[in-house]
Amino acid sequence: MWARKVLTETHPKKTSKEERVHFRMKLQVRRSIFNPSKSRPLTHRGRRTPLPTAAAPEVRIWLLKGPLPLLLLCSSLQSPTVAVKIDFDLAPVSFDDQYQGCSQQVLEELILEDYFTKxxxxxxxxxxxxxxxxxxxxxxxAPPKDMAIAHAVAILVYSSxxxxxxxxxxxxxSAARSSQQYKNSFHFKYLHYYLTTAIQLLRKEMxxxxxxxxxxxxxxxxxxxxxASTGATIxxxxxxxxxxLREEAQKFxxxxxxxxLTCLGAPVQDISLKKEVLVPPYELFEVVNTSYHPRGNWLQLRSTGNLSTYNCQLLKAIKKI
Incomplete structure (x- = not known):
């Protein structure tokens, strides 16, 4: 039975049977009617408000031009830079293969061509x-059910x-800019496959x-x-x-x-030994609430389905399907 339980900090909250059924029906409807051509970007790219401690010009330019996946790398910065209004959109050129219907074939190809060593x-x-x-x-x-050691190691590599x-x-x-970009320039095919299928196998066990x-x-x-704009899909x-743990995320x-609220992610704490959930790149979210404060902004997102541009792309790249 599909169920929903929202975990707040370390203590789970109980939900009634009626609420769980309602949420499941609502989520299924959202997934069936979502139309990416009608999605709303969060904001227009390029607006900014300088903070008291401004970034160097070259950093500021990079932030304004970068897509959201690259912006999230800014978590390694040690000082505040600028307030950025960025076009989150649907990350259209990000590689998002779910390997639906071809997981075993892709695995065999990865082994046959020794992508790991390459x-x-x-x-x-x-x-x-x-x-x-x-x-x-x-x-x-032992790894979780149906998972190989490579799945566990891939999670440890990424969570570090x-x-x-x-x-x-x-x-x-940028791997999804074109099929040639993926084939010739995306050199993380092995890691991407094992992270994607690890999440899927963990959810199957869930x-x-x-x-x-x-x-x-x-x-x-x-x-x-x-x-971000409330109501946007990203x-x-x-x-x-x-x-x-909310308190861990709020330390600084x-x-x-x-x-x-993720409904496609999977908890990986049995592998990483951290209370964390790995969210896949293809999960869609609606912005349901926002709050802005001089010490930090807060955005609340809710899962609203999934979207993939590519499927079984490795096999297509080598003309096996």
Whole structure:
């Protein structure tokens, strides 16, 4: 039975059977009627209001031109920059393959052509992968049901704040500009596949156990003040590491805090040992509430379905389908 439970901080809130049924029906309707051609962008790109501590000109320009997936990398900045009104839209050129109906075929191709070795060499992230593998082996436990060790290691690689994740986000942000861009320039095919299927397998197990399928989570972007229009539909266009603990996300001021009701993400704390949920790049959200304050902005988002431009793209790129 599909159910909804919103997790606030560390304590789950109970919902009645009628509320869960109503939410399920509402979500199904939203997914069936969503029309991306009629979506509303959050704001127009390029408006800004300088903060008391302004960014250097080159940083400010980069912020204004960057799509949302790249803007979220600003969480590594150590000081406030500018208040930015950015066009979140639907991240149309972000790679969003869900591998529906072709997961096993894609896996076989990844193994046959040894994409793992190619990508380790191309991006020199073998040390990061090795550290993540050792961290997983030190936990001395089997992966969750139906998952391979590679799924667990991929989650550990991404959930760590490292250069691999930053490079991966940048690559995803433009991989869907064209099929050739994906084929020739997107060198994270292996990591993307294992992160995507890890979320899907975890959610499959959640359904089997009759677990909660929706979670209230939090994600902060430090040093950037983002604003949005209530009622807009967006997607992040990247895998988003989010926290189940609001107080953890609010440790530092001068930030934008997202409070997100995700119904397609999966909790990964059994792997990462952190109370976090990994949100997929294809999940759609509606902006339902906003609040602006000198110490930080707050945006509340609610899951409203999913949207993918690509499916089984690896097989299409090599002409196997």
């Amino acid at each position: 990508e380790l060499a191309a991006h020199e992230y073998h040390k990061v992968w090795q550290r993540a593998l050792l961290a997983w082996l030190n936990q001395a436990k 704040n490292n250069s691999v994740r930053s490079d991966f986000i940048r690559a995803m942000a 359904v089997r156990r009759n677990d909660s399928l929706c979670y209230e989570v939090h994600h902060k972007v430090e040093g950037v003040y983002l604003s 997607r992040f266009g990247q895998f988003l590491s989010t926290s189940l 001021g001068k930030q934008t805090l997202f409070t997100i």
